[in-house]
Amino acid sequence: MIEVENLKKYFSTGILRKRHIKAVNGVSFQIERGETLGLVGESGCGKTTIGRSLLRLIEPTAGKIIFDGIDLLHLKKKELRRLRPRMQMIFQDPDASLNPRMKIGDSIAEPLKLQGGLNKVEIKEKVSELIETVGLNPEHVNRYPYQLSGGQNQRVVLARVLAVNPDFIIADEPTSSLDVSVQAQILNLMNHLKREFDLTLLFISHDLEVVRHMSDRIAVMYRGKIVEIGSVNEIFEDAKHPYTNTLISPASSLEDQLIFEDMKDAWDSGCVFYPRCPFNTVICSKKEPEMVEIGKGHWVLCDRVT
């Protein structure tokens, strides 16, 4: 369904002395039709940048993105615009994902109007149908986003996304700004909708439990690189990369992170995880490791695994 090859996104700062921040530094993965890929990593590791690059909401520096056989990075603006409704994104903050000056009903009707082909009555019917699908009350149509809770707004966002009949959805921490009880509701709703509408999902989160609940496969990211990718079982039961182990072990301490946060910019060659790795060797600091497949579909970015 979607195939990403060596995707890179550098942000540069400074005018005279340019410095590059390698937000995403050579990432490759595939997502099959109907599959959910979970993308985990601590904040600032480039998860969101990947999501936004895939949709070309920001232009990637280099790489290749194939969506359903179409090379996204070589599309013209017009073609991209026509293709876009097939891919959708759900953002972290549901309240900010809706225009504060538009009623809920109008927000949901907007994609239908943009696509054209429906008259007013049909749009109205479709809107109430969608509202029911995501579990909202019909009377919510005339409310404004600020009159609804975060969870309700996220349902509205889902309804709007479904209105365009997408094939592929990127959910960027869709529940992290919601209460725990509401989180579960939204996640279950998403799982339900995914089955009903046969969706392909890229689920981005820093919360391992959430990702475990949602995904078929998981990719673990660290500082702009995917360090391990595999099925949910492989990641949780049989993790090979030391970073994955730190992530899933309950004892992973904040102290570790704080110490090595200072060293962030200290080195530029070798393994990204070198400064924090408990098994690091001299070679790790010099030679950049390559992805190795250690089981079917289970890839690890570490030279020491084999």
Place this chain on the structure above:
Amino acid sequence: MIEDTIAFLKGYKNSVIGLVGLGILIFFVVVAIFAPYIAPYDPHEMYKPVRHPNSDHLLGTNHIGQDILSELIYGTRVSLFIAFISSIIASYIGTSLGLIAGYFEKFGFFFMRIVDGFLAIPRLPLIIVIAAFMRPSIWNLIFIFVFFGWPFTARIIRSEVLSLRNRPYVDAVRMLGAGNFYILCRHILPNVIPLVVVQLIMEASHVVLAEASLSFLGLGDPTTKSWGMILHYAFEYPTIFISDLWKWWMLPAGLCITFTILSLTFIGYALEDLVNPRLRREIL
């Protein structure tokens, strides 16, 4: 939109300063609109010159015998007309350019350097210089005020658009297949309108003052009756300050200018309070 407006009016109602300002402004607007019915004489008609106030001429007559009260009433028309026309045009241009400059980053960056240039020039002295070289007429005045008024609006609108453009909902709408023009008109413009209104009011009060200054200096249209023009002729009259003449010839025109600017400023303050992001939740 309708609910918005109602909530907005409710918010405005609580502002004493805003109501006072609005009251004064409405008074002047009514005077301007119904000037021919209110004014006792044609302001160009000449009677006995330099009369003190009496039952025929409540504020006396000027050096060529024109009724000062009628001049004032017709002057309201000219002053407000110039103020509103030029601030509306300036806001229109400033808003359009501000929207584009905020939305398209590269263009905006270079465009803002031009705006910086405009803003760096002291406005009134330059307006005086240019007005001195142009033939004095209302439309020339309006042109000058528009020419120097739009950069302020453009700058403020641009900075607001810069923050709006990166909201998730704009990205979401883009993913729905919306084009730039659609996003600008449907999703960004409505969110900057309150700012535009505040800016328009402030601009109008600038123009009232600038127009009066220019006319006072003799750079206005000598044949039209504006408050600044009344002050100009009064000031030129030799014995204006040694006699009592200034009390009914100069003072009323000066007070008119002061109160108009005061009312516009009050309204501007009240509106600014309402569109302030910290208070916005209550009015939305």
